[in-house]
Amino acid sequence: MQQLENDRYLRALLRQPVDVTPVWMMRQAGRYLPEYKATRAEAGDFMSLCKNAELACEVTLQPLRRFDLDAAILFSDILTIPDAMGLGLYFENGEGPRFERPLTSLQDIQKLPIPDPEMELGYVMNAVRTIRKNLKGSVPLIGFSGSPWTLATYMVEGGSSKAFTKIKKMGFSEPAALHLLLDKLADSVTLYLNAQIAAGVQSVMIFDTWGGVLSPRDYQDFSLQYMHKIVAGLTREHDGRKVPVTLFTKNGGQWLEAMAATGCDALGLDWTIDIADAKRRVGDKVALQGNMDPSMLYAEPARIEQEVQHILQGFGSGTGHVFNLGHGIHLDVPPDHAKVFVDAVHRYSKPYHQ
């Protein structure tokens, strides 16, 4: 087992004592950093950056050089699995992800292969190994995947969506087809995350960006049961250390009890829920990650610090809190404001850990 200089992030996810509240930011390697833009320009398009282990490592490490972050997160995309299944992921300028060959029928779904992570997704594993080597045991590395439901929305809609018309049509009128797809995705995500763990990530996170567009019953049926299946199939200990699992459903604040019952270690919270309420509801079962509105980073430093203090106070004393934004950092946030945020978490959280 490689020693970690800073293991606060892993300890907090496992609800073990820490000295200060650990913090990282969703999408911390990204376009708000000028050095990211320079590396991205060097790589060409977004997927070329993901597929180049040296450059993916470089952008993963960039925010750690600027800010006192307690974790690194693998630079990659949530849609690598559908791409490896042959759907042809591409990015239109400013339009978000698209697929060249979206799924339109049960036959399309039946033909989908389960990707071998060390083959079709070998570039991700190379990036993990390269990043781990370059982190030199400083902070843990987080791996991740999209949730089956979230991946399926892009695969059926062909890209981003507002009303999720096509996938809901499929779910409500051809449920067997959608369940076959979700089941294949659950198997693929399990293999993919276990391969990331074998390659060196020390914690994994499942991003369910679009679970919140479902009714409570449909969330259980189309999203949560497949995340549950993944959690049950994950490697939970590797290289002598526990590998914590975090589930994040955006707009899932109403369903925390059901999410916590999957056996995961932590829940990610967006900013629409009061973290004090969340702790009351599920704090005896899981750690909580979150949950400042990413738009708060537009405010002046004093206002950012005030908001950090409010959230720390909401969680209160004790461990089990990883501070984060409630979703990805916006691309037009001044990097100095991100620094104010990160430093404020460490500075103001000390009294809660005495």
Next chain:
Amino acid sequence: MQQLENDRYLRALLRQPVDVTPVWMMRQAGRYLPEYKATRAEAGDFMSLCKNAELACEVTLQPLRRFDLDAAILFSDILTIPDAMGLGLYFENGEGPRFERPLTSLQDIQKLPIPDPEMELGYVMNAVRTIRKNLKGSVPLIGFSGSPWTLATYMVEGGSSKAFTKIKKMGFSEPAALHLLLDKLADSVTLYLNAQIAAGVQSVMIFDTWGGVLSPRDYQDFSLQYMHKIVAGLTREHDGRKVPVTLFTKNGGQWLEAMAATGCDALGLDWTIDIADAKRRVGDKVALQGNMDPSMLYAEPARIEQEVQHILQGFGSGTGHVFNLGHGIHLDVPPDHAKVFVDAVHRYSKPYHQ
């Protein structure tokens, strides 16, 4: 007081006994109906349709000819107030609403007038009077407005938004400017809804489409307190009859208790909350309206009927439920499926009212 042939909708909102659960559909006058498209083509653009009392009346009545609906809703737009304030509302093809002159500074906000509803919004009052005359006492007419926060998002962003960057920047770095805007909008909405009531609407609804993008504290501060102010200023009895008020915040399921505490009569629910939970939480204070996922209307009739029965069972016995979709009907829903939905509510709800 004009007698109503069918007053189920008003009675259910006031939690008085009814024979079957009343039902209407958000956006029931709309593009899924071929006769709507024909009238819209006759009018020219969308705002010309809103401003022509005869044609606005015609499209308001169209769904009532097809379906056994328990209420009519004024055909209009949520953005009439900002348009009357001089921002220049227009609709780009398929792009949603836009403003020619979005607000960019405190000075812009200070200059905004409070519209006189019988002057700048007289076309809405003419439509109300025309519709009431043509309804001939069959079912009640619902009036509505956007909430101050929701109107403000469009006025500051210049149109629809995903991240609400500009208005959140304003709220977090220039809160006094945003509060001045919200306060002017609260006054304008109060005058506007009271004028609708004087002109003949028998119930009013406030649509807070975007309150759910805020944190709990910011929701209270930027959205709910201004809806509270409106509720306190509304005419609650007119022409010998109570005028029920319904608040609807999309993605507001976590805040029902606070919404119910405004003194409104009913809450609209989107489909992300279990109506049984909502009833447990606030059913002793307010009626509930909702809450089937509009995408369920893509399913086959048997599946639609199953979902209606599930929601009726969730609410259970007694009054205080107005059945509806959790948001507007989609434009590509077959009208026959809407008929299945409406009829199923009446058929299957009888046992719950015995």
